[in-house]
Amino acid sequence: MSESEERKPVEVLRTPVVLDYTYSAGQSSSRHLRAFGKGKLLGQRCPVDGRVYFPSRGSCPQHGVPIEGEPVELPDRGTIVTYSVNRVPSENIDLELPYAAIQVLLDGADTILFHVLGESSIDDVHMGMRVEAVWKPEEEWDDSVANIRYFRPTGEPDTPFDQYKEHI
Amino acid sequence: MAERCGIVGIGQTKHDSKRLDVSMVGLVREAALRALEDAELTWKDIDAVVIGKAPDLFEGVMMPELYLADALGGAYKPMLRVHTAGSVGGSTGIVAASLVEAGVHDRVLAVAFEKQSESNAMWALSIAMPFSVATVAGAGGFFAPLIRGYMRRSGAPEDTGIRVAVKDRLNALKNPYAHLHMEDISFDLVAASPMLWDPVRYLETCPSSDGACAMVFASEKLAEQTQTPPAWVHATAMRSEPTMFSGRDQVMPQASLDNAKALYKQAGITNPRKEIDCAEMYVPFSWFEPMWCEGMLFAEPNEGWKMTYEGATALDGDLPVNMSGGVLSSNPIGASGLLRFAEAALQVRGQAGEHQVDGARKALGHAYGGGSQYFSTWIVSSDKP
Numbered sequence: 001m002s003e004s005e006e007r008k009p010v011e012v013l014r015t016p017v018v019l020d021y022t023y024s025a026g027q028s029s030s031r032h033l034r035a036f037g038k039g040k041l042l043g044q045r046c047p048v049d050g051r052v053y054f055p056s057r058g059s060c061p062q063h064g065v066p067i068e069g070e071p072v073e074l075p076d077r078g079t080i081v082t083y084s085v086n087r088v089p090s091e092n093i094d095l096e097l098p099y100a101a102i103q104v105l106l107d108g109a110d111t112i113l114f115h116v117l118g119e120s121s122i123d124d125v126h127m128g129m130r131v132e133a134v135w136k137p138e139e140e141w142d143d144s145v146a147n148i149r150y151f152r153p154t155g156e157p158d159t160p161f162d163q164y165k166e167h168i
Numbered sequence: 169m170a171e172r173c174g175i176v177g178i179g180q181t182k183h184d185s186k187r188l189d190v191s192m193v194g195l196v197r198e199a200a201l202r203a204l205e206d207a208e209l210t211w212k213d214i215d216a217v218v219i220g221k222a223p224d225l226f227e228g229v230m231m232p233e234l235y236l237a238d239a240l241g242g243a244y245k246p247m248l249r250v251h252t253a254g255s256v257g258g259s260t261g262i263v264a265a266s267l268v269e270a271g272v273h274d275r276v277l278a279v280a281f282e283k284q285s286e287s288n289a290m291w292a293l294s295i296a297m298p299f300s301v302a303t304v305a306g307a308g309g310f311f312a313p314l315i316r317g318y319m320r321r322s323g324a325p326e327d328t329g330i331r332v333a334v335k336d337r338l339n340a341l342k343n344p345y346a347h348l349h350m351e352d353i354s355f356d357l358v359a360a361s362p363m364l365w366d367p368v369r370y371l372e373t374c375p376s377s378d379g380a381c382a383m384v385f386a387s388e389k390l391a392e393q394t395q396t397p398p399a400w401v402h403a404t405a406m407r408s409e410p411t412m413f414s415g416r417d418q419v420m421p422q423a424s425l426d427n428a429k430a431l432y433k434q435a436g437i438t439n440p441r442k443e444i445d446c447a448e449m450y451v452p453f454s455w456f457e458p459m460w461c462e463g464m465l466f467a468e469p470n471e472g473w474k475m476t477y478e479g480a481t482a483l484d485g486d487l488p489v490n491m492s493g494g495v496l497s498s499n500p501i502g503a504s505g506l507l508r509f510a511e512a513a514l515q516v517r518g519q520a521g522e523h524q525v526d527g528a529r530k531a532l533g534h535a536y537g538g539g540s541q542y543f544s545t546w547i548v549s550s551d552k553p
Contacts (some may be wrong), residue, residue, distance in 0.1 A: 011188040012188070015228070017225075017228050023298040025298070025299065027438075032297050034298075040215075046414070049414075051412065051414040051415070052414075055175045060413070061410035061411075061412060061413040062194070062410065062413035062414065062415075062416075080312070081220070081317075082313040082316050083313055083316065083367070084308075084309060084312030084313045084316065084365045084366055084367070084368070085262075085363070085366035086303075086309055086312075086364075086365050086366075087362065087363060087364055087365070087366070088290075088305050088306065088307050088309070088364050088365060089305075089307040090290060090291065090294045090306060090307065090309075091291050092291060092294045092295060092296050092302055093290075093294060093296075093302045093303065093305055094302070095303065098366075099303075101303040101304060101305075101309060101313070102303075103313055110411070110414040110415070111412060111414050112412075114300075114301070114303055114304060115303060116301065116303050117300055127316070127320060142299075143299065144299040144300070145299060145300045145301055146300070146301050160318070165321070166415050166417070167415070168313075168314070168316035168320075168321070168417075168418055168419055
């Protein structure tokens with residue numbers, strides 16, 4: 001090693017981190033995910049204000065009470081309440097650029113679902129657009145939200161802004 | 169608030185995309201030593217150290233406060249780590265001030281930092297959740313749909329964000345510590361920059377920075393002994409809310425409004441637009457300037473964009489915002505909140521150099537984080553509370 005190399009500080013050392021972990025979904029999410037595995041969308045009502053949470057979860061984040069009660073089955077269609085067109089690559093995201101990342105309010109639900117738009121030009125995506133789920137072939141299903149490959153436009157008239165504005 | 173608390177020392181690093189000339193230790197010491205020098209104090213004068221930074225995954229070093237403690241003079245002293253996502257810098261300042269106000273310590277050093285070049289924050293913010301579909305790419309991917317919601321609700325002119333981006337980069341040219349010094353910044357340059365997360369353009373986005381900020385807080389008696397008059401802490405407030413609940417207003421979170429009301433009540437402020445001389449707010453994407461002008465009650469709902477548009481938030485406007493160049497010009501994430509708080513203190517101490525607002529006596533420091541769910545703010549003044 002030459003003298004100049006000795007004096008050169010070590011500036012960057014790449015040490016990739018790998019995390020292998022076990023995730024326990026919990027009772028409520030497990031029920032929701034197993035339903036997904038059967039092609040069903042299950043929400044649940046907050047006992048305080050009756051609003052339907054989808055995905056269902058064990059407790060209401062606003063009122064701090066358990067969400068028990070019977071699940072509410074929801075249709076696999078809804079309205080885009082807001083979105084962005086993403087042109088930035090990210091190592092964790094396995095989608096072709098550009099894509100429309102959408103927030104979907106399923107009919108009958110009171111919370112939004114993050115998903116992606118397909119079978120549509122990104123120039124056409126807009127707030128209020130009606131969309132429906134396109135599922136993967138059943139043999140590829142797992143207990144996962146990813147069983148829905150994407151949402152596509154239904155061609156129905158847009159939902160008026162006033163009907164979904166409180167979800168933005 | 170039992171005891172009065174004054175800010176007697178302020179320091180920050182030169183912020184840059186890669187500070188390869190220093191280690192994480194060197195980075196925080198650069199800021200801390202400048203704060204001590206400003207306060208005319210040494211390490212032994214400090215009773216306790218408060219350290220803040222954003223998620224550890226941003227550098228890949230778990231609990232860095234453990235190995236930074238001795239470098240920050242923390243050996244055998246009380247040391248506390250603060251973490252509230254992007255608002256953490258603000259919370260760090262508030263914790264330090266609270267320790268003095270509560271009479272626990274007489275002099276506290278607060279340090280906040282991020283060395284983004286040591287890992288990949290975009291990756292760390294986009295970890296795929298189990299059993300879900302990953303679509304949200306980094307902070308921009310999360311905030312772009314909210315910005316679209318604001319644009320729709322307010323009907324603001326589409327170039328509002330571009331105007332903010334130009335203003336903040338022009339302010340940064342007056343701040344030697346700012347990461348971005350874009351001599352050629354112009355409306356056309358920002359407008360022509362590519363859409364990253366439509367509707368957010370590249371030049372409407374904050375940079376990734378390495379940097380640190382430090383402040384020294386002192387009890388009333390000690391604060392009065394400094395050569396440069398202190399910035400007095402008049403009020404501090406923190407509020408939070410869940411990321412997701414039904415009917416949540418993502419654009420104008422209730423926690424932001426509650427935080428603003430609590431802050432002004434404590435500070436005895438009834439007309440914030442009039443009584444506050446300048447505000448340094450957390451604006452990582454240009455459209456958050458009009459959004460937080462509303463969130464801090466400077467403007468009526470859906471009218472914050474008018475302040476930007478009419479030049480009220482410019483350095484020579486009636487309520488200058490982000491005199492330092494803001495987060496849009498330097499974003500060492502964990503430090504960004506404390507830098508906002510520090511700029512407010514620099515202004516009321518008359519130490520802001522070329523970006524000094526003439527006669528600033530009362531200033532707001534503001535930070536937010538997470539999914540627009542954590543808020544930390546303070547009011548500082550050249551006058552005693």
